[in-house]
Amino acid sequence: MASDDATGPVAIPAGGLIEPPMAMALNVHSSPGVYALLLGAGISIASGVKTGWGVVQDIVGKVAAVRDPDSPDARAEAIADPEKWWEANTNEPLGYSALLAAAAPKPASRQAMLAEYFEPEEGQDDSKGPTAAHRAIAQLVKRGSIRVILTTNFDRLTERALQEVGISPQVVSRPEQIKGMKPLAHSQATVIKLHGDYADLEQRNTVDELETYPDELQQLLERVLDEYGLIVCGWSADWDQALVRTVEGTRSRRYPMFWSQYGRFSDAAQNLTTQHKAVVIDGKNADELFTDLARRIEALDHMTTAPITRDVAVVQLKRALPDPVRRIELFDLVDHATTQIIARSTRENRPVSAAPSDRADIYGSSIRGYRADSDxxxxxxxxxxxxxxxTHETLWLRSVERLTRIRSTFTSGSFDGALEALRHYPALLAAWTMGVTAVIARREEFVATIMAQPTWTTLWNRTEAQPPAVYLNPTSVLQGDLSSVMPPPEGKKWIFPQSRFLRKETREPLQVIEPDDTAYQAACTRFEFLASMIAMDHPTERRRFPWVGEFLSDEHWEYDTSIANTIKSELTSDWPLLRAGAFGGDIERAQAAHERLTQWRAQNPQFRW
Structure with missing residues (x-):
């Protein structure tokens, strides 16, 4: 149903049909930036930070303890009723300013006294830090869902969470700041601290201080409540009389109110939710509420966002790569591209069996499909x-690990060995691309990692874990006839077809980082040689088989400057692959692997030309 006013219809969630958290997510997603948050003390409980009143209680307790050191009950009695104790001993009403002025009259001493309540302890960066709720809110602000945050809290947890995601919020904690503030609609994030900041003497904390707001703050608050929808969390409405009256007297004509309640529902809160016909979300704490909201909005984003193009994805990767704040964006880019390959690698799309008459066509179609999916x-x-x-090596390796699992489940019914082995083709393309790139970038220690992780067990032998140097050997993965996708010249036959094919298939992705064809071919040759050496180091002799390829040709072995002799001369204890753990870091094992590869080539002249 809908209610109409002068501004147009306002959507009212249908009771029983849509659960309150769903209604809130749908409204926030459809109207980015028009909902403000009202956050109370409940959002910071999990951080270990005291509320403002909790700080007042504790300081009054300390004053009582030092005033009457011989009374063991002095502190507890003062904390039980701070206002009564303070007035009885000072003849003045308790106020935050008066309390701090008496307990710590100088700015430096005041800062030191307050720091223990709000700042992490030395050596414990995780203490008194932003909670899951604060960080979820920061993500909502980053995507533009939330722009205005009202808070009764003195702490700076919201500001810190925003800064962690690269946002410097506009913070208003004193009335005189309002006149010079940027318009709310023009600021990416505005945090309005209704009761002040913990380091500010102009805080509002006691019952008297919370009775009214300065005129400038009152007007700003009324404007926010009138122009924005409101999501309330962690606020009991028990003590903040000025805020309660303002919420009572200002009702948004445009957007509904959502009120999250965890635990006791106070009479004041009950009255406000009834008056505003608020959608009540009961039984969720702040962490649960905001992480759930962020998750639901992200799901809606995925439904409405068109897939990004390959080139746009690369641009986004280059922007996110050096920025630690954007590490999640970087992860999502690579992981999403990997997920798309896996989603398309079903038996329906990439058959593992075929009639003899259709086998060549299906094999060629599957290879072209895998390559297109992997682009x-x-x-x-x-x-x-x-x-x-x-920094991000685990992210790149994760893509190979996930692609490897495409071949980690049994297929029902009969299957063709070459088509079944082809399920590792995306993983081979990924590993080959990374390996050749690592050679071009002169980071060959990463080649050692690529050829060692992740391990894989065959469908028929779950006890023997194989490294990529073995199970991604191109001759094992590309077992079928490649002539349908790479026809040789008329009357000719390819030598090293898998090697030639892989170089052709990965040339375009590497074109930008290595435009010179000769240098690209040299990098491929070197990678094949290194991968083959690692394969020849396998502890099981029957698993020692090189990546049979163009690196075996005479030109790469018969001259002093050939790749074979160059790598042999590089084999010292400081060799990058040894430092990265290949060959167990043992120079003699590396030399033995090189010698095995040399002997294998001599014993198999059919693989030379």
Missing amino acids: TLLHLLANGVFHDDG
Whole structure:
């Protein structure tokens, strides 16, 4: 149903049909930036930070303890009723300003006294830090869902969470700041601290101080309540009389109110929700409320956002790569591209069996399909590995690990061995692209990692875990006839077809980082050689088989400057692959692997030309 006013219809969630958290997510997603948050003390409970009143109680207790050191009950009695104790001993009403002026009259001493309540303890950065709720709110602000945050809290947890995601909020904690503030609609984030900041003497804390607001603050608050929808969380409405009256007297004509309640529902809160016909979300604490809201809005984003193009994805990767704040964005880019490949690698799309008459067509179609599906990921991996300094290696390796699992389940019924092995083709493309890129970027220690992780067990032998140097060997993955996708010249036959094909398939993703064809071919040759050496180091002799490819040709072995002799001369204890853990870090094992590879080539002249 809908209610109409002069501004147009206002959507009212249908009771029973849509659950309150769903209604809130739908409204916030459809109207980004028009909902303000009203946050009370409940949002900061999980952080270990005291409320403003809790700080007053504790300081009054300390004053009582030092005033009457011989009385063991002095502190407890003062904390039980701070206002009564203060007035009885000072003949003055208790106020935050008066309390701090008496307990810590100088700015430096005041800052030191307050820091223990609001700042992390030395060596414990995780203490008194933003909660899951604060961080979820920061993500909502970052995506533009929330722009205005009202809070009764003195702490700076909201500001810190926003800064963690690269947002410097406009903070208003004193009335005189309002006149010079940027318009709310023009600020990415505005935090209005209704009761002040913990380091500010102009805080409002006691019953008398909370009775009224300065005129400038009152007008700003009324404007927000009139122009924005409101999401209330962690506010009991028990003590803040000025805020209660303002919420009572100002009702948004445009957007509904959502009120999250966890625990006791006070009479004041009950009256406000009834008056405003608020949608009540009961039984969720602040962390649950805001992380759930962020998750639901993200799901709606995925439904409404058009897939980004390959080139746009690469641009986003280059922007996110050096920025630690955007690490989640970087993860999502690579992981989403990987997920798309996996989603399309079903038996229906990529058959594992075929009639003899259809086998060649299906094999060629599957290879072309896998390559097309992998295109965006290969460009992301090439650019990511090339520009990375090693910080994100686990992210690149995760893509290979996930792609490897495509071949980690049994297929029902009969299957063709070559088509079944082809399920590892996306993982091979990813590993090959990363390996050649690592050679081009002169980060060959990463080659050692790529060829060692992740391990995989075959469908028929779950006890023997194989490294990528073995199970991603191109001759194992590309077992079928490649002539349908790479026809040789008439009357000719390809030598090293898998090697030639992989170089062709990954040339375009690596074009930007290595435009010179000769240099690209040299990088492929070197990667094949290194991968083959690692394969020849396998502890099981029957698993020692090189990545049979163009690196085996005479030109790469028969001259002093050939790749074979160059790598042999590099084998010292400081060799990058040894430092990265290949060959167990043992120079003698590396030399033995090189010798095995040399002997294998001599014993198999059919693989030379």
